[in-house]
Amino acid sequence: MVETGNVPIDLVTVETATVLQGCDAGILERLDYSKIAPRDKFIQGSALDCGVGLDAYGDILAYDPTVLKEAPTSVLDLFDTTKFPGKRAMRKFPAQNLEWALMADGVAPADVYKVLATPEGVVRAFKKLDTIKKDIVWWDAGAQPAQLLASKEVVMTTAWNGRIQNAIDTDKKPFKIVWNNQILEYDMISIPKGARNTELAYKYLAYISEPKNNAKLASYITYGPVRTDAASFVAPDALPKLPNAPDHLKGAYLVADTEFWGDYGEDLVKRFNAWLAQ
Template identity: 55%
Template sequence: MTFKTLTAALSVIALASASSAALAADGLTITSWGGAYQKSQQEAYFKPYAAKAGIKITEEEYNGEVARIRAMVQSGNTTWDAVDVDAATAQQGCDEGILTPIDYSKFGGKDKFVKGSTFECAIPTIIYSTIFAYDGDKIKDGPTKIADLFDTKKWPGKRALQKTPFGNLEFALMADGVPADKVYETLKTKEGVDRAFKKLDTIKKDVVWWEAGAQPPQLLAAGEVVMTTAWNGRIFGANKADKKNFKIVWDGQLQDWDLWAIPKGVKNLEASYKFLQFASSPEPQAEQTKWISYGPALVAATPFVQPDILKDLPTAPENAKTALANDPVFWGDNKEELLKRFNAWLAQ
């Protein structure tokens, strides 16, 4: 090798090393919701990917504020390389042009994910659900169908519902006999909305309203209600951490998603995509289920989930038979109107 050739080769190596060092120095800033959920992401994604890529991952937390993403993008100083968003934020952020459209070809196509979970500007990571549950120590042969939540003759006593039209209108229609795949079609009509509120009327005097996710297991444990709607992870957490015997009724569960999004204007789009590709691979998504009882959005991840864990996930085939997927477009179009009617109904 000539001196000139050797010098050129060493220059290439130096540039590559400098580039790798720069990437490692810059690292990635990833934002999520904190708590047990972000802890599960640390173990399944952040720590393994940082070690694999040789970079530092800086974590931040937020409460889902679209305004924080919007402010970064509009200022031209996007500091979040990836952010965990809910379905509503995924839709709104895309509509506003503050999230990057996802190139699904980098992930093998949209059909690699659970049907209905993909968004133009966000890629699904977990599936959770709103269910209803009861205390197995207090009720031996408990309810099994969504209709039981509304049956105060067979199951007398208070039941807790979240103080929002979201979920309650869907549950009311399914309890009234509307098939899951017809629920949103029905809610798009005045007659359908009237029907849902009429069904809610049948239990209104027996409802305790909850607003924070920690309340449902507390209400059950205190015996203040005989059953409650809740996020499935909260019930699972109470059973695991507090040794409760709460039973989830999966019939009519309302599934929802969290998704990864890339804010517009990230400094290294390729680096963001590489992290998302890792987080959207089977083994890491299955690993997350060891830390929190949310189902993987990637279809190929389910076979990697341990059987004793799978039985507690919303995506388990047995649990998902009658599941209803949230329609964020419907709620984006109708939330304000339905919230006004719901609040007026509460005040009656």
């Protein structure tokens, strides 16, 4: 699109690692934050050179208490097949799974990316994943975890918190979310290079980045604001369901290191696919 010089869109939502890669590849506009909002008002890591944070979402563990008699207390219970036998669903992607594998293997959250940047760390993470490989059902699309839980195909699943909350609130499913050891990520929004209405795009980015507007999204799907000063604007009934609600940050949690995934993502994806196929 950018290469052909015909850019029919002015804004695009992207994952953080993709923002970094797109920035390097020169297909995303470097943002002028003076036209958006003060950069220091964003949660760290959610205001990037080529993309501004839209919301914060959590990679969490979900289960059905009518199926699991004992409640898991941490996402890392994925790796405990003696206490929680049965199939578990995980995203068919190395990010998050490798982090959880290392943490389940005893690496402190603060050291996860340091360890994962070494070849031995990668081997260690895959070894840990090996221990539950035969019990994993892989999901690709965000709607699948709730389906897999509902059809009782799996006893627990990793998921994006909003999808599970949606199944609980709208479809009245009895699912429960485990926040301990969640991984926090941000949805980003970028301007592709060569967009025709850059100024309008900036106006939109400025609008959604206003604290009260940034907080509004939480009323529609339970993803949290990325501005540090937006919490007071969040609707009271939505607040306790957000991944970055104070209660959910009391336990262990990890903020996804997007720079790490921008650098190592491609190789780890390849390695992961080879591991999957073996």
